Amino acid sequence: MNVKQRVEKLREQIRYHNYRYYVLDSPEIPDAEYDRLLRELQQLETEHPELITPDSPTQRVGAQPLEGFGEVRHEVPMLSLDNAFSDEELAEFDRRVRERLEIDTVEYAAEPKLDGLAISLLYEDGMLVRGATRGDGSTGEDVTQNVRTIESIPLRLMGKDYPKRLEVRGEVVMPLEGFHQLNKRQQAEGHKPFVNPRNAAAGSLRQLDPRVTAQRPLEMYCYGIGLVENGKLPDRHSAILARLRDWGLRVYKGVTTVRGLDGCIQYYKKMEKRRDSLPFDIDGVVFKVDSIDEQQRLGFVARAPRWAIARKFPAQEELTRVLDIDVQVGRTGAITPVARLEPVFVGGVTVTNATLHNEDEIRRKDVHIGDWVIVRRAGDVIPEVVSVVKDRRPKNARPFVMPTKCPVCGSDIERVEGEAIARCTGGLYCEAQRKEAIKHFASRRAMDIEGLGDKLVEQLVDEKLVNDVADLYSLDVDTLAGLERMGKKSADNLIKALQDSKHTTLERFLFALGIREVGEVTARALASAFGASDTKLSDKKRTRADLERLAKATQEQLEAIPDIGPVVAGHIVKFFQQTHNRDVIDKLLDAGITWPPQEVAAAQPLQGNTYVLTGTLATLTRNDAKARLQALGAKVAGSVSAKTSAVIAGEKAGSKLAKAEKLGVPVLSEDDLIQLLEQGEQGA
Structure with missing residues (x-):
């Protein structure tokens, strides 16, 4: 047996014994014999480095330290339960x-x-x-x-x-x-x-x-x-x-x-x-x-x-007292009441704070400042107040009052009817939301500022060089080059990227502002409704005119735009009502951000239609069918109603098909769907 054959034989033996040990939990040899096999392989690979392969059992340890972890986009999402x-x-x-x-x-x-x-x-x-x-x-x-x-x-x-x-x-x-x-x-x-x-x-x-x-x-x-x-x-x-x-x-x-x-x-x-x-x-x-x-x-x-x-499993629980209740402002503006507790040991850690989730939860549990409460580490991660021990309530206990102004930036706190979470409306200005607002603003689908990564954003904010997104355009090469891990070349590239980002589109700009629930589709709809098409206006005047029209829009005007409902319209109105947000937008326009005239989008062939998919499709995945329908302007819903345009039924269609037949909703076969898609795509 030559050296190469012996190396392959050793690798095969080691893999087999790893399988017996880790997978079957039934080792065949003692650890000492396993160690001898591994040492022999290591010795042969040292003497014959040309025989080393990436999957050799010896190649588990020894890589040099990394500067940071790269990102991996999961080809199939890793869902939670x-x-x-x-x-x-x-x-x-x-x-x-x-x-x-x-x-x-x-x-x-x-x-x-x-x-x-x-x-x-x-x-x-x-x-x-x-x-x-x-x-x-x-x-x-x-x-x-x-x-x-x-x-x-x-x-x-x-x-x-x-x-x-x-x-x-x-x-x-x-x-x-x-x-x-x-x-x-x-x-x-x-x-x-x-x-x-x-x-x-x-x-x-x-x-x-x-x-x-x-x-x-x-x-x-x-x-x-x-x-x-x-x-x-x-x-x-x-x-x-x-x-x-x-x-x-x-x-x-x-x-x-x-x-x-x-x-x-x-x-x-x-x-x-x-x-x-x-x-x-x-x-x-x-x-x-x-x-x-x-x-x-x-x-x-x-x-x-x-x-x-x-x-x-039931989480571990302990008894302690609420010393105070204050609110925290999350990175997206969510206002979360937090109970400050007498320290108590729960689930392996000493707990001094516990979430109260929202104002409704406080009212439902009737938590007062001064109460004795049962605390649990929900999911063994986030401590929460489970209940109040009412018969131990002290006479000086007092109820909690939710503030109306953000404790960080002073903007209005908004709570939409029907929602449990209250939020700060100063998204572009609030210090608690600052880092996330800037990261979103610079992201590829927003202003696409290449080189402005998360770490650099955090550094700029922590060193108080950037207080809002508009401050990005006041940065200079010397300031950036002086930062950790930034040289003159990187600084030059970032300044160029910032300058390039000033020439954008209205829909990208609106998406970049981070208005609550205004994604790319809604931003596109707003741009179509409020973008000026008068090419006689200068870029600077047109951009200000576009934003002024949107800022003055009423709830009713916004709701008249396709796909914008009362909740999203309310978020948009509230956003532009905040002086802080309008000031930041003015600074952005002063910095030279402009966009070309908005083109009027052509009507999509299936716009206004709603379809429901049920059963298994033979030639398309459900996701592919949904994506193609949406690309033609259709909505794809998860349940059948009298307003459904048609139900597309594949093999083993279940209760949705029965409901469609009961309501008299048209039912299409997979062949009908293919024909519908092909006709729409040819005409689009």
């Missing part, structure tokens, strides 16, 4: 699923809800090429170098029948024993100990130096998949997890299937009893409809699937 905190809420979930599927009993995959950090692994031709955090579900951080250091994550999949591209989702956790040992080391070295295993796992995976991550006791368990290209997977979630295990990926061995609500409740009670004996933290269990076909029929709502739910 809805929660159930009682058997009644779980029963309601099961009822909704059964009614939508029109079946009596549902088979669910059941697994513990690990309390760690969600992670995405991308394998191409069986080789690990990328690891990313969940982030906001659409965009995460590239932590490839760090996930490569986790022994339970294979650098190469086993077998040969895996898809050409496969994205695996899972949870990175820190076992309790490893967590306690890590904290002992932290304290011995004079460092602050970690609060809990979840924070320790998240902090370890997000280290800029992968060598630090490699020293932390991290493990990963897979719970699902995302992207799949050029490959076929089983038609049940439980079978997919078994297939992942065959390919060398770790899956919790307690994953099983249960039938109906009773099976879910029994599994929940079993895991609740086992919770304290498990080697890692869990905060509940997850139930997923096992059939992939049924999952697709159920679909998604907002940012969560209709076919899965997390049944959470």
Whole structure:
């Protein structure tokens, strides 16, 4: 056997023993023998560096520290789960699923809800090429170098029948024993100990130096998949997890299937009893409809699937006293009442503050300043006041009064009828919202100021060089070049980008202002309604005229614009009523921001029509059909009403089809849909 053959043989043996150890939990050799195999491979690769490959078991550690994490756009969004905190809420979930599927009993995959950090692994031709955090579900951080250091994550999949591209989702956790040992080391070295295993796992995976991550006791368990290209997977979630295990990926061995609500409740009670004996933290269990076909029929709502739910364990609770209640202003202007508490130890941490969510919640719970209250760490993350111990209320307890002015900037606090959250209306001016307002203003779909990244925005605001978005245009090369990690070339490029951004469009400018609920579509509608088409006016006069018309628009005038309802119209009116916001806009126009005359948009062929999709389409995905309909001006709704233009019914259409027939709403086949789309796209 030559050296190359011996290297390949060693790699194959090590991968196999990793599989036995991490996936099957049934090692065949002692640790000492495993270490000898690994040392022999390391020695041969040192002597023959040309034989080293990226997926070799020796290549887990040693990458140089990073300057920062890159962004990863998830090709399939990483959705969150809805929660159930009682058997009644779980029963309601099961009822909704059964009614939508029109079946009596549902088979669910059941697994513990690990309390760690969600992670995405991308394998191409069986080789690990990328690891990313969940982030906001659409965009995460590239932590490839760090996930490569986790022994339970294979650098190469086993077998040969895996898809050409496969994205695996899972949870990175820190076992309790490893967590306690890590904290002992932290304290011995004079460092602050970690609060809990979840924070320790998240902090370890997000280290800029992968060598630090490699020293932390991290493990990963897979719970699902995302992207799949050029490959076929089983038609049940439980079978997919078994297939992942065959390919060398770790899956919790307690994953099983249960039938109906009773099976879910029994599994929940079993895991609740086992919770304290498990080697890692869990905060509940997850139930997923096992059939992939049924999952697709159920679909998604907002940012969560209709076919899965997390049944959470009861959070730990303690008794303490409310010393005061004040409000915090969030990055989007949300006003959140916060209870200042006598310090109390709950769920592994000392809690001094707890959210009261909103004014209605305070009234519902009848929380007074001075009350004795029960505090819970909801989801083991955010402390909240659960209830008041009324019989211990002191005589001097007093009710909370929501302020009418923002405590940060003095702008009006607005609460829209029917909404629970109150908000500061000084979006362009409020210090609490400043950083987010600037980041949004500079973003690619807004003013597209290249080079003005999040870190630089935070630095500019922290050093008080920028107090609002208009101050960006007062920056100079010398000031920028003097900042950390900024040289003259970077400063020159940013100043040029700022100058280039002054030549924009009205719809981009309106979107960049960050008016609540004014997205790109609404901004386009506003630009069409208020943009001047008189080319005789100078650019400067035309831009001011456009903004003056919009600023003076009444609620009724705004509601007359297609797709703008009373709520959004109210947000627009309130925004322009604030003197602070108008002052910032004046500064922006003084800085030289202009746009060309607004072109009148041509009517779209399906504008004013509303369609509902139901069942499975053979030649299009539901998302593709929805996107093409919307591109032609149609609305795509989730429920059928008398105002629905037509229901498009695919295979296995359910209750929506029945409702359409009952209401006399036209029903189109998939062939009808294709014809409708082709005619519209040819005429558009």
